[in-house]
Amino acid sequence: MKIEKPSIPKGTRDFGPEKMLKRQFILNTIRNVFEKFGYLPLETPAMENLSVLTGKYGAEGDQLLFKILNSGDFLSNVKENDIQGGSKSLTPMISEKGLRYDLTVPFARYVVMNQHDITFPFKRYQIQPVWRADRPQRGRYREFYQCDADVVGTDSLICEAEIILMIKEVMKNLGLNDFTIKVNNRKLLTAITNLIGEQGKEAIFCVAIDKIDKIGREKVEEELSGNGFSKEAIQKLNPFFDINGPNTEILNTLEKLLKDSALGNSGIIELRQVFEYLKALGSGENHVELDLTLARGLSYYTGIILEVRANKSSITSSITGGGRYDNLTSVFGLEGVSGVGFSFGVDRIYDVMEDLDIFPKEYEASTKVLLLNFDPISFKEALEVLTKLRTAQVKCEIYPDAVKIKKQMTYADKKRIPFVLMIGENEIKEGKYQLKNMTTGEQNELGLEEIIDFLSN
Amino acid sequence: MKIEKPSIPKGTRDFGPEKMLKRQFILNTIRNVFEKFGYLPLETPAMENLSVLTGKYGAEGDQLLFKILNSGDFLSNVKENDIQGGSKSLTPMISEKGLRYDLTVPFARYVVMNQHDITFPFKRYQIQPVWRADRPQRGRYREFYQCDADVVGTDSLICEAEIILMIKEVMKNLGLNDFTIKVNNRKLLTAITNLIGEQGKEAIFCVAIDKIDKIGREKVEEELSGNGFSKEAIQKLNPFFDINGPNTEILNTLEKLLKDSALGNSGIIELRQVFEYLKALGSGENHVELDLTLARGLSYYTGIILEVRANKSSITSSITGGGRYDNLTSVFGLEGVSGVGFSFGVDRIYDVMEDLDIFPKEYEASTKVLLLNFDPISFKEALEVLTKLRTAQVKCEIYPDAVKIKKQMTYADKKRIPFVLMIGENEIKEGKYQLKNMTTGEQNELGLEEIIDFLSN
Numbered sequence: 001m002k003i004e005k006p007s008i009p010k011g012t013r014d015f016g017p018e019k020m021l022k023r024q025f026i027l028n029t030i031r032n033v034f035e036k037f038g039y040l041p042l043e044t045p046a047m048e049n050l051s052v053l054t055g056k057y058g059a060e061g062d063q064l065l066f067k068i069l070n071s072g073d074f075l076s077n078v079k080e081n082d083i084q085g086g087s088k089s090l091t092p093m094i095s096e097k098g099l100r101y102d103l104t105v106p107f108a109r110y111v112v113m114n115q116h117d118i119t120f121p122f123k124r125y126q127i128q129p130v131w132r133a134d135r136p137q138r139g140r141y142r143e144f145y146q147c148d149a150d151v152v153g154t155d156s157l158i159c160e161a162e163i164i165l166m167i168k169e170v171m172k173n174l175g176l177n178d179f180t181i182k183v184n185n186r187k188l189l190t191a192i193t194n195l196i197g198e199q200g201k202e203a204i205f206c207v208a209i210d211k212i213d214k215i216g217r218e219k220v221e222e223e224l225s226g227n228g229f230s231k232e233a234i235q236k237l238n239p240f241f242d243i244n245g246p247n248t249e250i251l252n253t254l255e256k257l258l259k260d261s262a263l264g265n266s267g268i269i270e271l272r273q274v275f276e277y278l279k280a281l282g283s284g285e286n287h288v289e290l291d292l293t294l295a296r297g298l299s300y301y302t303g304i305i306l307e308v309r310a311n312k313s314s315i316t317s318s319i320t321g322g323g324r325y326d327n328l329t330s331v332f333g334l335e336g337v338s339g340v341g342f343s344f345g346v347d348r349i350y351d352v353m354e355d356l357d358i359f360p361k362e363y364e365a366s367t368k369v370l371l372l373n374f375d376p377i378s379f380k381e382a383l384e385v386l387t388k389l390r391t392a393q394v395k396c397e398i399y400p401d402a403v404k405i406k407k408q409m410t411y412a413d414k415k416r417i418p419f420v421l422m423i424g425e426n427e428i429k430e431g432k433y434q435l436k437n438m439t440t441g442e443q444n445e446l447g448l449e450e451i452i453d454f455l456s457n
Numbered sequence: 458m459k460i461e462k463p464s465i466p467k468g469t470r471d472f473g474p475e476k477m478l479k480r481q482f483i484l485n486t487i488r489n490v491f492e493k494f495g496y497l498p499l500e501t502p503a504m505e506n507l508s509v510l511t512g513k514y515g516a517e518g519d520q521l522l523f524k525i526l527n528s529g530d531f532l533s534n535v536k537e538n539d540i541q542g543g544s545k546s547l548t549p550m551i552s553e554k555g556l557r558y559d560l561t562v563p564f565a566r567y568v569v570m571n572q573h574d575i576t577f578p579f580k581r582y583q584i585q586p587v588w589r590a591d592r593p594q595r596g597r598y599r600e601f602y603q604c605d606a607d608v609v610g611t612d613s614l615i616c617e618a619e620i621i622l623m624i625k626e627v628m629k630n631l632g633l634n635d636f637t638i639k640v641n642n643r644k645l646l647t648a649i650t651n652l653i654g655e656q657g658k659e660a661i662f663c664v665a666i667d668k669i670d671k672i673g674r675e676k677v678e679e680e681l682s683g684n685g686f687s688k689e690a691i692q693k694l695n696p697f698f699d700i701n702g703p704n705t706e707i708l709n710t711l712e713k714l715l716k717d718s719a720l721g722n723s724g725i726i727e728l729r730q731v732f733e734y735l736k737a738l739g740s741g742e743n744h745v746e747l748d749l750t751l752a753r754g755l756s757y758y759t760g761i762i763l764e765v766r767a768n769k770s771s772i773t774s775s776i777t778g779g780g781r782y783d784n785l786t787s788v789f790g791l792e793g794v795s796g797v798g799f800s801f802g803v804d805r806i807y808d809v810m811e812d813l814d815i816f817p818k819e820y821e822a823s824t825k826v827l828l829l830n831f832d833p834i835s836f837k838e839a840l841e842v843l844t845k846l847r848t849a850q851v852k853c854e855i856y857p858d859a860v861k862i863k864k865q866m867t868y869a870d871k872k873r874i875p876f877v878l879m880i881g882e883n884e885i886k887e888g889k890y891q892l893k894n895m896t897t898g899e900q901n902e903l904g905l906e907e908i909i910d911f912l913s914n
Contacts, residue, residue: 006509006566006789009554012502014567016574017581020498036847038824038854040872041477045469045600046503046556046586047523052463066504067526069552071590075544083540087532095526097466099503109463110471117473119871121857124474129503133528143502156857158840280840332463367495383615383737390493397495400578400613414576415497 011134011142018416021363023350027127029173030147030344033166034125039149042124044106046131047097054098056105056331064132066099066142067091099131103148104328104341111152112332120153121339139351150341152328157270159340160304160324161277167308167320168287170344175358178311179319181287184294185271185304186323188254191264192292195257196236198229205229206295213293217241240292247275247290254292270304302326306342313352320344362418368455369419369435370412371398372405382423385433385448392456412438419455468591468599475873478820480807484584486630487604487801490623491582496606499581501563503588504554511555513562513788521589523556523599524548556588560605561785561798568609569789577610578796596808607798609785614727616797617761617781618734624765624777625744627801632815635768636776638744641751642728642761643780645711648721649749652714653693655686662686663752670750674698697749704732704747711749727761759783763799770809777801819875825912826876826892827869828855829862839880842890842905849913869895876912 008014015023031041047068054062074094082093100106103126111118127147134140149166151159164181171179189209193202208223221234243253251268258264271290278284296305303324310319322342329337353359369389371382382398389396399408412420422434427445435451436443446454465471472480488498504525511519531551539550557563560583568575584604591597606623608616621638628636646666650659665680678691700710708725715721728747735741753762760781767776779799786794810816826846828839839855846853856865869877879891884902892908893900903911 004508006569007506008502008509008566008570009504009506012504014502014570015498015500016567016571017497017499020500023500024498035823036850036852038827038852040474040823041472041481042474043472043477043480045465045471046588047466047469047600049464049466051461052465063528066528068556069524069526069548071520071523073544075540075547083532087530090532091526099525109465110473112463113465113471114473119868121868123854131503143504151857154857158855158857277840280837282841282844366492366497370495380737383734384739387739393493395493395495397580398615400608400611400615411576411578 009142011136011140013141013143017366021366022353022359023346025360025363026174026346026349026353027145027147030170030346031125031127033169033173034149036169037123037162037166039123039125039151042107042110042126043128044100044103044110044126046100046129048100048106048109050092050096050098052109052332053101053105057101061101064134065101066131066133067095068097068099070094070096100128101132102130103128103146103343104150107148107150108329108332108337111337112329112334115334121151122153123149123151125149139347141347145346147344147346148341149343150328150339152337152339155338157273157304158277160270160274160306161281163322163340163342164274164278164288164306165281165283167306167342168283171287171308174349174353175360176310176349176353176356179287179308180289180311181306181308181320182289182291182294183271183274183304183306184291185267186295186301187263187267187270187303188258188292189295191258191261191267192237192240194263195261196229196233198233201227201229203299207297209293210295210297243292247271247285247288250290250292267303274304296321296323300325300327302338303340310352310356313355315348315352315355317348318345319348319352362416367395367397367415367417369394369396369421370408370415370417371396371421371423372408373399373402374405374422374424375402378423378425378428381428382421385421385423388448389452389455392452394452394455396455421451466599468593468597470598470600474823478823479810479816480803482817482820483631483803483806483810484602484604487627487803488582488584490626490630491606493626494580494619494623496580496582496608499564499567499583500585501557501560501567501583503557503586505557505563505566507549507553507555509566509789510558510562514558518558521591522558523588523590524552525554525556527551527553557585558589559587560585560603560800561607564605564607565786565789565794568794569786569791572791578608579610580606580608582606596804598804602803604801604803605798606800607785607796609794609796612795614730614761615734617727617731617763618738620779620797620799621731621735621745621763622738622740624763624799625740628744628765631806631810632817633767633806633810633813636744636765637746637768638763638765638777639746639748639751640728640731640761640763641748642724643752643758644720644724644727644760645715645749646752648715648718648724649694649697651720652718653686653690655690658684658686660756664754666750667752667754700749704728704742704745707747707749724760731761753778753780757782757784760797767809767813770812772805772809772812774805775802776805776809819873824852824854824872824874826851826853826878827865827872827874828853828878828880829865830856830859831862831879831881832859835880835882835885838885839878842878842880845905846909846912849909851909851912853912878908 053065078093082090129143129145131143190202193205204227208220212220224234239257243250255268275285294307301323305323307318308320324340326338373379386398418438420436427433432445432447434443435446510522535550539547586600586602588600647659650662661684665677669677681691696714700707712725732742751764758780762780764775765777781797783795830836843855875895877893884890889902889904891900892903
């Protein structure tokens with residue numbers, strides 16, 4: 001039998017222990033904050049019926065769905081001309097299921113299917129992988145985790161304020177202290193589009209304005225012009241482009257510029273309310289920047305939107321984003337489910353933290369101390385020590401084979417185990433063991449109680 | 458547009474918050490014990506190349522693999538007679554990837570691909586879903602989690618002893634106190650097959666003997682006879698069937714019966730060594746029963762095998778199983794990677810715990826206290842309290858809308874929030890708030906410090 005060298009599908013990744021510990025640090029940090037704010041977990045199946053997924057992500061999205069071949073004799077009901085029609089016409093005949101493309105559509109599906117059992121407002125978080133048949137490239141994968149939290153069934157702006165609080169707490173707990181939360185309100189963008197006389201072209205306006213950071217104001221104006229915005233309209237944008245200063249000042253200026261727009265006013269009131277809540281919650285507006293050019297791609301946002309970037313990293317794309325929507329579930333026939341949600345980009349956060357080198361050097365999850373294996377007699381003593389350490393909830397292990405000490409040390413080193421405990425013949429006689437700090441090389445002779453005390457702190 | 462009622466694929470499940478909290482309790486308990494014993498996490502992609510998966514699970518397993526349709530124009534290279542050949546011949550032309558069927562093959566693939574970077578002994582655990590295109594039925598799903606831990610690259614029997622320790626600790630931490638860990642050694646089964654003169658028929662013997670609990674001794678003998686075992690051979694089994702008593706006694710009897718078998722002897726020595734290690738580790742043999750009829754299906758086990766059952770549940774199938782194998786990776790061309798592993802059946806454990814009604818009533822993860830929302834003035838005060846509670850790491854939330862108190866109470870009830878905090882006009886005046894225990898109905902007027910003290914314990 002010829003044995004092929006095994007490989008994994010392109011765009012997918014194995015996460016070995018070292019990467020996993022770092023990823024778990026990020027995911028646990030996020031999960032703990034979600035739960036601290038009353039969000040509870042939901043998990044949905046990896047496979048969804050294609051009837052649920054198709055048509056929800058645009059024509060391009062439909063192309064990027066991974067489709068599962070029907071089980072058994074999938075050709076049994078296929079006719080000659082289904083095949084003649086090519087891949088596109090054959091697909092629905094031989095595939096009924098696809099892999100989850102995001103967590104929003106499965107969430108909407110779940111809410112619709114369980115609408116009579118759910119107590120609203122429904123605060124759920126969901127941390128699961130999604131799959132996209134995208135062309136793999138640096139930083140873009142075919143399988144990656146999403147971390148979403150949404151609350152549906154309430155219009156209260158306390159939700160928006162708490163989302164900002166959660167973001168701040170996650171960033172602080174990750175050690176990511178230099179970041180900016182940009183906020184805006186879709187109502188303002190619509191009001192501005194109306195004011196400049198380009199009613200109904202909000203989508204085009206959002207797409208163009210969103211790129212201002214990357215391509216600059218001039219190119220944005222060109223794009224708008226190319227998309228049929230009149231010269232006058234573009235000129236009328238000037239005072240908005242020129243707005244600057246702290247959030248309150250921006251809101252004051254906007255209030256004058258949009259004084260005739262009910263929608264604009266409502267957008268301003270919402271932002272003011274969120275800032276007020278932030279103050280009442282003792283957090284205030286630090287890290288928070290009102291940015292009128294923030295638009296975010298997804299068309300379903302209708303209220304406040306936000307986006308987070310790390311400031312000192314070479315990775316400049318956003319690491320968190322979200323916003324309020326009017327209608328999560330109408331696509332499945334349930335109207336009036338409004339809410340607000342946001343999502344952490346785990347892969348981006350991972351890359352930023354690597355880039356800034358801010359991962360903690362020790363991870364909760366990994367072994368705290370390795371007991372060396374000298375010979376059968378000391379091994380037996382070591383087993384007793386092992387049990388006592390574990391009773392004290394110290395993460396520990398013993399090297400299973402009595403191989404050369406150098407090899408056992410290398411094992412501790414590679415596994416980043418911070419301490420090594422030596423229990424040899426002499427140590428047993430004296431009832432004191434050698435504890436070596438693998439980082440500093442420092443070595444101390446300590447009694448068992450001292451060791452347990454030290455390691456369990 | 459006609460809107461179809463959404464559904465999920467048969468054999469798959471949504472896990473809403475209540476189920477998720479229970480599942481997380483199980484998974485966290487297992488994960489914590491794995492990590493306490495020095496096992497570190499690994500995650501592999503949901504999709505594997507079919508070249509990796511095919512042929513690893515027998516012909517039936519190949520049928521049960523979920524296959525992913527190639528992206529893009531998957532028919533472009535397909536010729537007329539590939540289609541004429543039917544589903545079977547067409548499949549490899551239009552599908553290159555499949556969903557993970559278990560965690561063992563991806564682990565073996567990972568070890569082979571990373572053999573030069575891994576420090577052996579390699580202790581890894583993996584908790585991820587797997588997919589099987591099985592006919593769905595009660596207790597059998599098309600998507601379910603597996604929880605595996607394996608250590609490869611050592612023959613030390615301390616690993617087997619520690620696995621038994623881990624099982625005991627997981628069961629204790631789950632509150633599953635009445636359970637039996639059955640152990641056996643494949644070497645004994647081979648030695649017995651040889652002794653009765655049926656060399657090479659160990660597989661048949663194992664399959665038959667494994668069913669003795671379900672079908673009884675007589676039917677097992679019938680099955681052996683039907684599979685060509687001689688009358689004399691079956692008669693020679695009698696002394697083995699008759700073995701009884703505590704583990705040590707069984708081993709003593711076996712020693713006599715198998716005195717001429719080097720393999721049998723080696724199996725006995727291994728079991729004795731594991732029992733000795735258990736004693737040295739302070740755990741001993743409670744819960745552990747040597748059972749010669751335990752065989753376990755998987756053919757790759759070569760040493761000690763084990764299986765766990767809950768004793769007082771109506772669910773009698775095993776909730777944990779594992780064993781030692783000689784060769785994990787030879788199928789991918791890497792010889793000599795031996796190890797021992799075991800796996801918790803999360804769905805089974807969940808069912809057993811539901812059946813015995815032993816899930817803890819309160820979950821770490823869920824909100825500890827809901828702050829009621831009376832009116833804008835008390836709302837502002839409540840926001841301050843909320844912040845103080847969160848600073849003390851108390852999981853809490855405020856009802857976002859000032860709706861009827863009854864509705865807010867129902868929310869707390871449905872979400873199983875154990876306490877509700879009322880901050881009304883009077884309470885603000887007096888600086889004391891009403892804390893209600895939702896289980897007992899008891900209500901106390903307490904100062905903020907008292908409340909924080911009470912809830913953060």
